Amino acid sequence: xxxxxxxxxxxVWLTLKLASVTTLLLLLIxxxxxxxxxxSRRWYKGLVSAVVALPLVLPPxxxxxxxxxxxxxxxxxxxxxxxxxxGTLPFTFAGLVVGSVLFSLPFAVQPIQNAxxxxxxxxxxxxxxLRASAWDRFVSVALPLARPGFLTAIILAFAHTxxxxxxxxxxxxxxxxxxxxxxxxxxxxxxxxxxxxxHLLAGGMVLFSFVVLLGLYLAGGxxxxxxx
Amino acid sequence: xxxSALRGRVAAVVMSFGLMSAPACAGEVRAAVAAxxxxxxxxxxxxxxxxxxxxxxxxxxxxxxFYSQIANGAPFDVLVAADEKTPQRLEAEGLAxxxxxxxxxxxxLALWSAQPGLVDAKGAxxxxxxxxxxxxxxxxxxxxxxxxxxxxEKMSVWSAVRGKLVTGENITQTFQxxxxxxxxxxxxxLSQITKxxxxxxxxxxxxxxHLYNPIRQSAVQLSAAKDKAATQAFLAFLxxxxxxxxxxxxxxxxx
Numbered sequence: 001x002x003x004x005x006x007x008x009x010x011x012v013w014l015t016l017k018l019a020s021v022t023t024l025l026l027l028l029i030x031x032x033x034x035x036x037x038x039x040s041r042r043w044y045k046g047l048v049s050a051v052v053a054l055p056l057v058l059p060p061x062x063x064x065x066x067x068x069x070x071x072x073x074x075x076x077x078x079x080x081x082x083x084x085x086x087g088t089l090p091f092t093f094a095g096l097v098v099g100s101v102l103f104s105l106p107f108a109v110q111p112i113q114n115a116x117x118x119x120x121x122x123x124x125x126x127x128x129x130l131r132a133s134a135w136d137r138f139v140s141v142a143l144p145l146a147r148p149g150f151l152t153a154i155i156l157a158f159a160h161t162x163x164x165x166x167x168x169x170x171x172x173x174x175x176x177x178x179x180x181x182x183x184x185x186x187x188x189x190x191x192x193x194x195x196x197x198x199h200l201l202a203g204g205m206v207l208f209s210f211v212v213l214l215g216l217y218l219a220g221g222x223x224x225x226x227x228x
Numbered sequence: 229x230x231x232s233a234l235r236g237r238v239a240a241v242v243m244s245f246g247l248m249s250a251p252a253c254a255g256e257v258r259a260a261v262a263a264x265x266x267x268x269x270x271x272x273x274x275x276x277x278x279x280x281x282x283x284x285x286x287x288x289x290x291x292x293x294f295y296s297q298i299a300n301g302a303p304f305d306v307l308v309a310a311d312e313k314t315p316q317r318l319e320a321e322g323l324a325x326x327x328x329x330x331x332x333x334x335x336x337l338a339l340w341s342a343q344p345g346l347v348d349a350k351g352a353x354x355x356x357x358x359x360x361x362x363x364x365x366x367x368x369x370x371x372x373x374x375x376x377x378x379x380x381e382k383m384s385v386w387s388a389v390r391g392k393l394v395t396g397e398n399i400t401q402t403f404q405x406x407x408x409x410x411x412x413x414x415x416x417x418l419s420q421i422t423k424x425x426x427x428x429x430x431x432x433x434x435x436x437x438h439l440y441n442p443i444r445q446s447a448v449q450l451s452a453a454k455d456k457a458a459t460q461a462f463l464a465f466l467x468x469x470x471x472x473x474x475x476x477x478x479x480x481x482x483x
Contacts, residue, residue, distance in 0.1 A: 068408055069408055072408045072409050072410045073409040073410070074409050088410060090410045091361055091394045091410065169397065173361070173394030173395060173396070173411075174395045174397065175394055175395070187397070190296060191292040191293045191296060191368075191369050191397070192368040193292065193295065193296060
């Protein structure tokens, strides 16, 4: 029977931490972006949409490669972080978070944007006639109505980050407890022909992903009925 | 357009395809090549194709990955590995042709930095700690990574560097970490920083051979090889004088 060593368990913990932090940050970033995209009529809206959707079509290695160059000591971002005395981001957990947020951005923005768009102007106008402030309309009307979109965004952003590989491989440097996430740990085990631990981790990941998705979809089904 | 004109066009297209493909006797070799041998292999392949008329399709990667792929039926004719262990293992498992294995190069390890003046002539920089990160190949996967670990253990700096270690999954990625400046130092293959017998920019230290077990880079013909004649011609060429001259010019030695 194959067993997991401490560094494998650390990889599990690190993956959950990365996915959680990324999902939280994405909710904070994606919500205003989605709101703006849903309501703006500016000419450059298409431009912003295209940039947000880029990670959908780019191979993760492209993103990883450019992030490695940009966040490196000679890159624009690297120079900035060094000027702020933060060091450089590659090979750090913070660097992985930045990469993951960019990589999963469309998976968070698009469902929320669709939800805001499907609400339409009408409920917000009605709320306005009842003297609800802009903030109140957003918090009390738009957010609850958009709940299914948020749920989808959370599921997708979390799952996508757990399944992320190319960006992490290019940026991470495979450091135990810092950047060695599950997908990289599995890859290393497979390459080193350690199929026992590879099976345990990979099989566990399939099971975990399925259970989380099932749970969220079941819960999502209920809340959809409630909101409609 | 009438039918006969159409037929003429179709014939012309078919004929042009016929002209594009190589002569009937030319074969194809599918080679799995260890990443450290990327550049010399490109030169060798170019020369071999010109002289023999055969074509060589090169796939680059880590030796460990190629083992897994070959064990699972990957369509390669030869493995040009970064070690001796993997070809031996393939032979023992019947996946490679008995007696076809040979050492084509002795790998040399170098400590390299993209910054001039950072690496000194004795590698003392490792113990001093005046650098951000040190990149090595994953010792489990990359023979040069294993050699780097052995050398640092012999130098008694292994425990001192551990906190600064980042690992690449093959030696190309390891080199890239240092080439982009994200890691100040990297243990790489001497071939990666050698062109035409000269060192590329930056600073480097060639690790003395007694500090690590010899990296006996071996090639082997795989049992699944389809075009046996072309494959054998390619392996013979790899042993021959012209290939050896190229291999030496990249800083490798021969046994």
